[in-house]
Amino acid sequence: MREVHPREILIATIARLLDGVRHVAVGASSPIPAAGAMLLRAQKKRAGAPPVRLSILGSVEHNFFTNGSAELFDCAGQGRIDAFFLGGGQIDGRGNINLVGAGEYPGSTPRWPGSFGSAYLYFVVPRVILFREEHSSRVLVETVDFTSAPGTSEDGVYRTGGPAALLTGKALFSFDKTRPGFTLESLHPGHDLAEVKAATGFGFAHAGSPKQTEAPDRATLDLLRGQIMDELSETYPDFASRLRSETAA
Amino acid sequence: MDLREMARRVEPGMLLALPVDYAGVSMAMTKPLIEHGAGDLRLFCVPTGGLQVDQLIGAGLVRSIETSAVSLGEAGGAPRFNQAIREGTIAIRDATCPAIHAGLMAAQKGNPFQPMRGLIGSDILRFRDDWRVIDNPFADGGDPIVLIPAVKPDIAIFHAPMADRHGNVWIGRRRELAAMAYASAQTLVTVERIVDENLLASEMSAAGTLPSLYVTDVALAPRGAWPYGLWGEYPTDTAEILRYAKAARTPEGFAEYMASSGASSMASSPATSPSRPALEPAQ
Numbered sequence: 295m296r297e298v299h300p301r302e303i304l305i306a307t308i309a310r311l312l313d314g315v316r317h318v319a320v321g322a323s324s325p326i327p328a329a330g331a332m333l334l335r336a337q338k339k340r341a342g343a344p345p346v347r348l349s350i351l352g353s354v355e356h357n358f359f360t361n362g363s364a365e366l367f368d369c370a371g372q373g374r375i376d377a378f379f380l381g382g383g384q385i386d387g388r389g390n391i392n393l394v395g396a397g398e399y400p401g402s403t404p405r406w407p408g409s410f411g412s413a414y415l416y417f418v419v420p421r422v423i424l425f426r427e428e429h430s431s432r433v434l435v436e437t438v439d440f441t442s443a444p445g446t447s448e449d450g451v452y453r454t455g456g457p458a459a460l461l462t463g464k465a466l467f468s469f470d471k472t473r474p475g476f477t478l479e480s481l482h483p484g485h486d487l488a489e490v491k492a493a494t495g496f497g498f499a500h501a502g503s504p505k506q507t508e509a510p511d512r513a514t515l516d517l518l519r520g521q522i523m524d525e526l527s528e529t530y531p532d533f534a535s536r537l538r539s540e541t542a543a
Numbered sequence: 544m545d546l547r548e549m550a551r552r553v554e555p556g557m558l559l560a561l562p563v564d565y566a567g568v569s570m571a572m573t574k575p576l577i578e579h580g581a582g583d584l585r586l587f588c589v590p591t592g593g594l595q596v597d598q599l600i601g602a603g604l605v606r607s608i609e610t611s612a613v614s615l616g617e618a619g620g621a622p623r624f625n626q627a628i629r630e631g632t633i634a635i636r637d638a639t640c641p642a643i644h645a646g647l648m649a650a651q652k653g654n655p656f657q658p659m660r661g662l663i664g665s666d667i668l669r670f671r672d673d674w675r676v677i678d679n680p681f682a683d684g685g686d687p688i689v690l691i692p693a694v695k696p697d698i699a700i701f702h703a704p705m706a707d708r709h710g711n712v713w714i715g716r717r718r719e720l721a722a723m724a725y726a727s728a729q730t731l732v733t734v735e736r737i738v739d740e741n742l743l744a745s746e747m748s749a750a751g752t753l754p755s756l757y758v759t760d761v762a763l764a765p766r767g768a769w770p771y772g773l774w775g776e777y778p779t780d781t782a783e784i785l786r787y788a789k790a791a792r793t794p795e796g797f798a799e800y801m802a803s804s805g806a807s808s809m810a811s812s813p814a815t816s817p818s819r820p821a822l823e824p825a826q
Contacts, residue, residue: 322565322616323616323617352565354774359716360716360718361716361718362566362716362717362718362719362720362721362722363563363566363589363590363640363644363719364641364644364648364718364719364722365718367640367641367644371641371660393612394637394666395628399666399670400628400631400634400635400637400670401628401629401630401631402628402629403629404620404625405620405624405625405628405629406620407591407612407613407614407620407621408591408610408611408612408613408614408637409611409612409637409638409639409665409667410590410591410611410612410639410640411590411611411639411640411641412639413639413642413661413662413665413667413668414639414640414641414642414659414660414661414662415661416661417660417661417662417663418660418661440666441664441665441666441667442639442665442666442667443661443665444664444665447663447664448664450685450686450687451663451664451687452660452686452688
C-alpha cells in the first residue's frame with residue numbers, strides 16, 4: 295500500500311481548515327473539497343462533537359435544499375453557511391479571483407465558464423477556501439485580468455466573508471486581509487520554497503524555512519480510505535475509484 | 544401539443560429563460576427551435592447554461608446572453624459559446640447566480656428591482672450598465688448595495704417529469720422552474736408523461752406543482768432532457784455530452800453532430816410517440 299497519496303494530504307488539510315464549521319457547502323464537481331468535508335464530518339461524529347452539515351450542490355444524497363438553486367445563496371446571505379470553496383482560472387496576490395477568462399474582456403481568450411455564485415458567496419461566507427490543484431504562474435498571477443470577486447473590500451462595504459486560505463497542489467497559504475496578501479503556511483511533501491516561489495506569480499510572506507504540510511495520521515488515513523471513499527463514490531464514482539486504485543498500488 | 548407547434552411561439556428577438564443543466568433542460572425543444580429558426584434571441588440562463596445554450600449559439604440564433612456561467616460540466620468548456628465570445632459574434636452580460644435569481648424574484652413580486660449584497664468591487668458590476676448601486680436608505684449613512692432590475696422573459700422553456708390533463712406541472716423541489724414561470728410572459732414545458740390524476744388534488748403533489756395558471760403549453764417528450772439527466776428519472780448521459788464537446792470544437796463538427804441521429808429529431812416525429820424507441824423508458 296502506498297504511504298500517503300498527494301491528494302490524501304489535500305483532503306486531510308481541507309478537513310483541518312474546516313475545523314469548527316457547522317455547515318459547509320461544496321460546489322458540483324469538487325471531489326477533493328467534498329472528501330475533506332466528509333472527513334471532518336466523520337471525525338466529529340466519532341469524537342461525539344456537534345455535527346457538521348455538508349451540502350454538495352447538484353447531489354441528491356448530500357443536499358437538503360428544497361427551494362431550488364436560489365436557496366444556497368439565501369442560506370449564505372443569512373450566515374447559515376460557514377465555509378465554501380472557490381477556485382478560478384486566475385487568483386492574484388490580493389485574493390482577487392477570475393473565473394471569466396484571460397485577456398481583455400469581453401472577448402476573453404480563453405474564456406472560462408463564468409463567475410457562478412462567487413461574486414456573492416465570497417462576500418458572505420466567512421471561511422472561503424481557495425482551492426486549485428494547479429500551482430503555476432499561469433494561475434497564481436500578480437493581477438487578475440477580470441475580477442469575478444475581489445479578495446477584500448473597502449471599509450463601509452458589507453462583507454462578512456472572504457478568503458481564509460489558499461490550498462494548491464504544492465502548498466498551503468493563509469490570507470491576511472489587512473495587508474492584503476498571502477502567507478505561506480506550509481509546503482506539501484516533495485516541494486520546496488524555491489520551486490513554489492518560481493511557480494507563483496505574486497509575492498507572499500513566508501518563514502525562512504517553511505514547515506511541511508502535516509500528513510494524515512494512521513487513523514485518519516484508515517477513515518479516508520474506508521468510509522470516506524465509500525461516501526464519496528456515491529457522488530464522485532470516477533474520482534473515488536481512481537484514488538482507491540492509486541492508493542492501493 | 545406538438546413540439547414544432549410549441550417552438551413557433553418563439554419570435555425573433557425574444558428573451559428566453561432556460562434552466563441550469565441539472566434542473567430540467569428541455570433538450571427535446573432544441574432541435575425544433577433551431578428548425579423553426581427564430582433568431583436574434585436573447586438568452587437568460589437560470590442561473591447558468593450548458594448544452595442547449597451552446598447548440599442555440601452554434602445554430603446562429605443568439606444575439607446576446609446573460610448568464611453566471613456556460614459550460615458542459617465534466618465535458619469542459621462550451622465550444623460554440625467560447626468561439627462566439629472570442630469572435631465577438633454574441634454580446635455577453637456576465638452575472639452571478641444570485642443576481643439572476645434576484646432579477647426573476649423582482650419580476651415575480653411585480654417590483655422594479657431587488658437589492659442584493661456582494662458584487663461591489665467586481666468587474667461583473669463594472670460592466671453592467673443596467674445595474675445600480677445606492678446607499679442603503681435604512682442605514683445611518685453609506686452601506687452601498689446593488690439593485691438588480693426585474694427580468695421579465697418573454698418565454699421560459701423547461702422539462703419536468705409530469706403534467707396532468709389540466710396543465711399543472713410537477714416540478715418537485717426545483718423551485719427555480721417556478722421562479723422562471725412566475726417571471727415570464729409565457730412558459731413552455733415538455734414532460735416525461737401526462738398523468739390522469741389532478742396534481743393539485745393531493746397535498747403531497749400540490750406542494751411541488753406549478754399551477755397551470757403559469758403554464759402556456761405542455762408537450763409530451765419522453766427522455767426530453769437527454770443527454771442531460773432528469774432528477775428522479777434518469778442520469779446524465781456523460782458519454783454523449785463528451786461526444787458533443789469533441790464534435791463541436793469546429794463549426795463543421797457541430798453541424799455534423801446536429802445533423803446526425805444522435806442529436807435526435809423530436810420535431811420529425813409526433814410528440815405523442817417516443818422519439819427514441821431504442822431507449823428503455825425511464826424508471
